[in-house]
Amino acid sequence: MAVTAPRLKAPDAVARDFYTWYVGLMAHDKEPTDEPQVYARYVSKSLRASIARQIASPDGMEADYFVKAQDYMDSWIGHVASTPAMVRGNTAQTIVTLGSGAKPWRLSVRLAKEDGGWKLASVSRR
Incomplete structure (x- = not known):
């Protein structure tokens, strides 16, 4: 009997799963660092390090890195x-839409392939 390797989750599904989790955290006033194993599962090492440096800098962060806003909207939940x-190759691009309506x-x-899966590598406002 042949054994097959687990199927790599599609990068757009990883992004969607991340944002579903992340918006849920925001709605409960939690930080991703409150769930470090989940955070590490979705976000690349280099992006986690970059965000940590920005937070520790004298200027800090003006807006949430992952949503490019200072707060979330209830319609995103x-x-x-x-x-x-x-x-x-080892990178992928997707557009994530939060919320519905007007x-x-x-x-x-x-996203970039890392540790056998897709992880968020950068986010920009569209």
Whole structure:
């Protein structure tokens, strides 16, 4: 009997799962560092280090890195979608939409393969 390797989760699914988890944290006034194992599962080592440096800097962070805003909208809870990822080698790009209705919040999310899976490598406002 042949044993197959576990299937790599699609990068857009990883991004969608991350934002579903992350918006839930925000809604409960928690930080991703409150759940370090989950945070490490979704976010690349280099991005985690970069965010930690920004937080520790004299200027700190002006807005939340992952949502590019100072707060979340209630409409984001339960409304996270992502486009099919464009994969190029070990990187992928997807658009994550938070919320529904007239004013959805869109983010461009780049992911990189790391430790056998896709992890967020950068986020920008779309």
